[in-house]
Structures are given as structure tokens and as C-alpha cells.
Amino acid sequence: MRLKPILLLGATALLALVASGCGGGSKKSAAPKSSGCSVDQLNLVHKGQLTVGTDNPAFPPWFGGTPPKGSTWKVSDPNSGQGFESAVAYAVAGKLGFKKGDVHWVVVPFEQSFKPGSKSFDFDINQISYTPARAKSVDFSDSYYDVNQALIGLKGTPITSAKTSADVKKYKLGVQIGTTSYAYVTKNIKPSQQPSVYNTSSDVNSGLKAHQIDGIVVDLPTAFYITAVQIPQATIVGQFPTVGTPEHFGMVLAKGNSLTSCVDKALASLKSAGTIAKIQQEWLSNKASAPVLK
Amino acid sequence: MSADAETGRGDRGDRRSRILGDLRGTRNIGIAVTSTVVFFVVVAVVIANSAGWPEVRKAFFDRKLFGDSFPEVGHAFLLNIRIFCIAEALILVFALAIAVLRGLPGPVLFPFRLLAVLYTDLFRGIPTILVIYILGFGAPALQLSGVPNSPLFWGVTALVLVYSAYVAEVYRAGIESVHPSQEAAARSLGLSRAQTLRYVIVPQAVRRVIPPLLNDFIGLQKDSALVALIGPIEAFRQSQIDVAATFNYTPYMATALLFILLTIPLARLTDWLIARDRRRQSAGGAR
């Protein structure tokens, strides 16, 4: 028995050692910055092609098209160029100088998008919201979509009569892990019951259908898709007002990647040419119809 | 020798913990300390000099984030503790009932035995995670009146069902390891079957199965995190939220640490219980 503390001490020492990074190891420098944005100057995972990540299944309205037979993509096919994010990705790719065939899609689950070490994608486009904390671990492109949170409830349940954010407080809300919807709920709605947090969007939907939660908080475009296709017996109660700086989606890139500034340039010129607005009009046009929960 | 007294024999005297082996004397302790320190230093140096270490260190061992998330995760961990305390209490009773049911004699009770066998086969077969999903999303959707639909209720129910199947088997092995002559002795004194089970068979069985039982409970403690799948925010889910908010994995380390801190005392308790029992039965009447 007497030896135990010593062993423990050893283990603690190891932890401390590891945590403080004894022996240092020089900080691996990020890929060299280059100012040029022509295809051969870009810092790419695979030379000559643009590798774009998103999660599988990819859901409308962010992605569209029917996956061809034999494809591993479910629900939607990112290669189709249909759906808002697919269209934006191809537009950015075009601006960077890639042909449509040079764009390759890879599956990147949300948690993989920010894992340390080398990335399997050049950029990941998966409704990921920018926050300053997240930006310490990865690069974010500028906004390609300013997002509002919305509330979904089952038709005929009490929550659907809510008119203001305060009306929503007393309900059990559900969100998907990794979304900024959770932060919006806890910071701005401050409900009296702890919200339920699920792994996937289909689990959130199951929770609503099983009456384990009264409402889902999710970004507005997704809310339209859920109520139109996934849970027809649900309805959009309303969209929440923006609090503070507007939330936006950005593409995720490896920290310090020189590609980020090129993507930003591409986005800027697409915005000023009205291309992004047009894509948004095409895929996310019904945004205006949801009432705002004051 | 009596057939019923095979336990504990040959184990007289204090047995040293297996980890510490036969360490005696300052010289041996000195060697042990030196080799331990050298071993860990070598491992640490190898890790610290790997190419990816700086990035891994930032992503997993961010001191500030650890400090930020630890209180939150710790608070959420209280839910884990609640989950498995309730589950453990229920499992201990429920599993014993199943085990006893399975051991009932006579052709009349065959349906009960069959039921017990089916139950243990079924719930040891289905992955815990599936039971949680099926019960968590399926049972409340039935909207039966009087049946709660809280995910916590169904999560705990799922854990109780799954772990009782395991623990029932552990109990059964324990009960069967008690020699039939013990039952004969008790019955010959006029004790009923139930009294025999309660005072003679089960106490001996339970003593024998404490180590595997606690082992299952360590598994249960860890699996309490699975309840998060159907919504409740326990420690793992809280750390996941923190990870998603910061894109940094350090909060997971906080959760890991909490789980370890919880299992170590349980493992030590197991050792202590075994040692105490051995002392009691073979080292004289003094308690």
C-alpha cells in the first residue's frame, strides 16, 4: 500500500509533463503563405483539384439532386450542383479557376472538420457557424449566408401558439449537437427546462415525434425542409430575431491555410456580382414567410 | 474436507495487491520508483517530440479551456452519477429476481424459467446503444397514458434492462457455485426455500460475485454517457457541446478525468471488500 502514492505521483508527473509539452518540439509552421490565387499557386490537398467536404447525408435545401445508383451519398448528391451550399461551392470553385469536373466531394462528419493534423478537404461547407472561439482552431471563410434560428413544433401542440421568445421559455426544446442553435437557446431564449441535445438531425426529429421535446430550434432553411419533408405534421412557429452580431455560415479550412484568402476573394467578387444573392433566391427563397418571434 | 468450504482456503495471511507485487524493503522500492519514473519520462519525451505533438497538445490539452469547461462538465457529471446510482440500485434487485426465477425448480414454473432465459439472451444480445434508441424514441411515441416519456426515464430503463441481464448471469453463477449441501443443511433445519435463499445461498453467492459485479458496474458507469443519445445533457454531452463551441477537444479530457476519478475508488473498494472477506473468514473471529 505504501507505494501507491509514488505510482500516482509518477502518473501525475507524466500528465503534467505531457500537458506542459516538455521537450517542446518546434511549432510546425503552417503552409507557406502565397498571395497568388491561380490554381497552380493554391495550397491544395490534391494537386489540380478542389476537394470539398460536407457531411453525409447532405440535406436540402443545402444540397439537392438525387444520388445516382451506387453512390455512397444519401438523400442528396453534392456533385449535382443543386442546393444552396453545393451551388455556392461550385461558384467559388469556378471563380478560383476550377472546372466542374475538378471539384471532388468527400464526406466530413462535423467533428472531423476541426480535428488536429492534416485535413482531407480544402474547404468544408456544412452549415458551420462562425464563432471567434472556433476561429482559434480553424480558418473560416467570410460569410456565405447570414442565418436566423427558427422554431418548429408539432401542429396543434401548445408551443405553436407562441408569439414571442418569452412565450417559448416554458417549453422543452431540442437541438442538434454542434449547432449554434444550442448557444442561441441557452443565451437568448433561456428556457426553464434544460434543452435536449441530440447527435444527429434525425435524432432531434425523433425526439419531437416521440414527444420528448416540444420544439426544435434549428436554422430557418433547415426548418423549412424539416416541416416540408421530414415531419409534415410539424410546422414552423417562427424565426427568432438576431441578437448581437448576426450569425453566419462560413467554410472551414485548416488553420493558417493560404487558400482562405483566395476563397474570401472569390466570395467577395461573387457577392458584388450578385451571384450569391441569385443562388440564395433560387434555393432559399421562402425565408420571408416565417413570422418573427419578437 | 467439507465440500462447502472451498473458498478462502490456502489464502491465509494477507495477500499483497497484484499491482505492487512483492515489494519489500527500501532498495526494492527505490528500484521500482526509478524504473517507473524512467519509463514515464521516456514515453513523455517520445510523445512530446513527435511531429504532430504541438497541434495535438493545443487541441487536447488547452489549460484555459480545461479550466473553463471543467466546472460545466463536472456539473453535468452529477447527472451521470444520478443515472447510475438509480440504475445500480434497481439492477441489484431486478437481476437477483431474474437469477432466482431462473433457478426455480419444478415443471409448473417452466414458463418463468423460459422467460428469464429469453430475457437474458435478448438483452445481452442487443447493443446497449440500440436499446437506448429503441426505448428512448419508440416507447414514448406510443403515447401510452401513465407512462412517462422523459428521456431520462427511458435511458435509465434501458440501462437497467441491459445490465440486469448481465448481472443476473453473474448472480446465477454465484448461486450455482454454492454447494447443494448448503441448501440441504439449511432445509434440514426447517428453513423454507425462501429463507434458505435469503440467509444461506444468496449471501454466499453475492460475496463470491462482488468482483465481477463491480466490474459490470464500472461498465455501467461508463455507459451512463449513452443516455445522452436521446437528449439529456450529461458529462459527455456537455463536453461535446463545449468541443463544438470551441473546436477544441480539451473538454473531452475533463470528462475522461471525471470518469477515471469515479472508477478508481470503485476498483479499490472491490479489492478492499475481497480482502476484508478473506480476513473475516480465515483470520479469526475478530472483526
Added chain:
Amino acid sequence: MRARATALKLEAVHKSFGSVEVLRGVDLEVGEHEVVCLIGASGSGKSTLLRCVNLLERIDAGRIFLHGEEITRRDVDVNAVRRRVGIVFQAFNLFPHMTVLRNVTLATSRVLHKPRAEAEAEATALLERFGLADKRAEYPDRLSGGQQQRVAIVRALAMQPELMLLDEVTSALDPELVAEVLNVIRELADGGMTMVIATHEMSFARDTANRVCFLDAGRILEQGPAEEIFTHPREPRTQQFLERIIAAGRL
């Protein structure tokens, strides 16, 4: 010999295990305060006979009476019968997780519902009587075989049985420990306890038994006073058995 009241009576008792018939029509009468020894080769059915009387085994045919009351009827409360019949096993079968005192008081407090203090006082008195007073707080594993067997006898006695069944209670003991247990049994016999004893200790049987029964292949082949059986056995099987015993130096 004065006629005694009948304590135990077996009528044509049959018992089979599967296809093996172990008891093949046993008739036996045991009077009040009588000590009957069962002798016979290994496998002749001595233990089975005792277990049947204690209702640990259900008989296939025949009847058993305890003080005139049939105990083999279907509607009989077996626990009530067992309270009245004590049995001590070859292997002691003490409860290893209980102290000596708890071993003795378990049945008196749980079955007879005696208050704890009373049960413990009685148990302590009995243990004292058999020289085990200082062992009351010990666990069985810490006792010698002879001590364990004496505790087992005390445990059965504590129920104040009308009849004691002893099944080769000394055969698991080292030779030097046999005497202490036999002395206890002698003391019980002197005290008037009715006993049926299966044993291989022929000299003990000769000294203590009022009657010796020779069991052979599931039947009582011959019975009579010890002196008579040991010196003038009538049946050839009995003679053979005793010759083997004598050759083995056990008589």
C-alpha cells in the same frame, strides 16, 4: 427390556434415483430414547434412508411415521417436520459466512422465532456444554474438523429435535479427532436422545447402540442388539461384511 413408545416407524419404504432402486422396502421401528445404528457397505443406502426420514428426499412408496403421525403424506408441512428431526452430515455443512453462534441461532431465531437474546443465550449454553464456548465468534473455517462437527451437532440440537439423525459424522475426521465427536454422541445417548446413526465405527456402535441394523442393497437384512449382531450374525452377507471390517482393523 421395557416396551417403549415408538418414535419413528418406516413401513416398506422404497426410493429410486432414476432406474437405480436404492431403498427396496425398508421396515424399521425406533423406540423413544432408543439409539439405532445403521451399518452396511458403502452404497447400501444408509445416507439415503436418513435423508428420506428428514424429507430431504421424497420416497416413492411406503410410509414414514414420526410419533405416530405420518410425515410422508403429500399435505404435510415439510418444514414443520424438519424442525422436529435434526440431521448431522458427514461433511458438517456449516454455513461458512456465519460465525459459530450465528450458525447455531439461524434456525432458532428464523424458524422458531425466538428473540435474539434468548436464542443466543441458549446457543451459548449448548456450545459451552460441548466445550465450544470460546469459539462462538469464530468462522467455521478457523475450526478443526472435530470442532466443526461438534458445532454442526449443536446446531441441530438447538432446535430441540425429537429425533436426531447422524450420517457418518466421524468419517471426514482425522483419527485423533474422532473421539471428541463420539463422546458428544455418547453424552446425547446417555441424555436419552432418540438417534438413528449411520456409522462405520463398529466399536462405537457396539458400545452405544441399543440395536444395530445391517443394511444391504436397500433392505434391512438383519437387526438385533449390538452384541448379537457382532458376535453371532445369522446372515452370510452380514458375516462377510463384518469379516471385511475386522480385516480392515475397524472392530
